[in-house]
Amino acid sequence: MAHSALLRTFGKTWMKPLTLVALIAPFAFIAWQLFQVLSDPLSDAMGTDPVAYIHQFLGDTAIRILLITLAISPIRDITGWAPIALIRRRIGLAAFFYAGLHMIAYLWLDRGWDLGLLWEDMVVRTYIMLGMASLVLMVPLAVTSNNSMIRRLGRRAWDRLHWLIYPLAILAVAHNLLMVKIIYGDPLIHAAILALLLGWRVARWVIGKLRAPAAAA
Ligand code: HEM
Numbered sequence: 001m002a003h004s005a006l007l008r009t010f011g012k013t014w015m016k017p018l019t020l021v022a023l024i025a026p027f028a029f030i031a032w033q034l035f036q037v038l039s040d041p042l043s044d045a046m047g048t049d050p051v052a053y054i055h056q057f058l059g060d061t062a063i064r065i066l067l068i069t070l071a072i073s074p075i076r077d078i079t080g081w082a083p084i085a086l087i088r089r090r091i092g093l094a095a096f097f098y099a100g101l102h103m104i105a106y107l108w109l110d111r112g113w114d115l116g117l118l119w120e121d122m123v124v125r126t127y128i129m130l131g132m133a134s135l136v137l138m139v140p141l142a143v144t145s146n147n148s149m150i151r152r153l154g155r156r157a158w159d160r161l162h163w164l165i166y167p168l169a170i171l172a173v174a175h176n177l178l179m180v181k182i183i184y185g186d187p188l189i190h191a192a193i194l195a196l197l198l199g200w201r202v203a204r205w206v207i208g209k210l211r212a213p214a215a216a217a
Helices: 002-039 050-079 082-110 115-124 126-143 147-153 155-178 186-216
Strands: none
Touching (some): 002 082, 050 155, 050 186, 082 115, 082 126, 115 126
């Protein structure tokens, strides 16, 4: 009893601000590291290759937060704790924020703000094309992730639009898988987690379909 009261209080008062702090933490961390490197070029805060470090850090943060967004519904359904759904939108927005920073870092540090070079990269390197496609699909979701857009679009249309999270997550994982020569380690773990999260949804849908005629009978 005391347990559930505690959980209710946590859901009402602490969950949203704590999530916000957790989502801002990677940004504060990399900003601090960047500050150290810029103020002391001999600092090894970002290792021997700060540019590669930034791409890695922002890319990994974006994809992991995206996977956490997709994990919210299974966690809610398995635990039955509905309030967790209240933090899904802000987590999804954070994934877009870090993916956007990751793209900006690439355009700035690797391509000197030259959009033509970015376009050439997309044509030549499939994994860049996949990353860009994933980021572009995130835009309508980020733009509509507020209450007034849900009201304007209507819940059904909004839900249908937000189905885009599935193809864009597949594109992000494909971007991650195609950039490596041998598939192992983090890219493989990201792909396995996505397969699990999508597989869970398919299984739930199939079970729902099988149960429906049985309930009607
Ligand atoms: C225009 C869009 C994008 C561009 C130009 C881009 C570019 C890059 C580049 C250059 C790398 C480093 C590759 C290497 O180490 O050889 C990288 C890595 C990565 N990117 Fe992207 N990316 C884009 C979008 C995305 C998106 C939308 C996500 C996920 C939501 C993502 C997730 C990752 C991950 C997980 C890595 C691997 C990081 C690591 O090495 O640990 N990227 N990306």
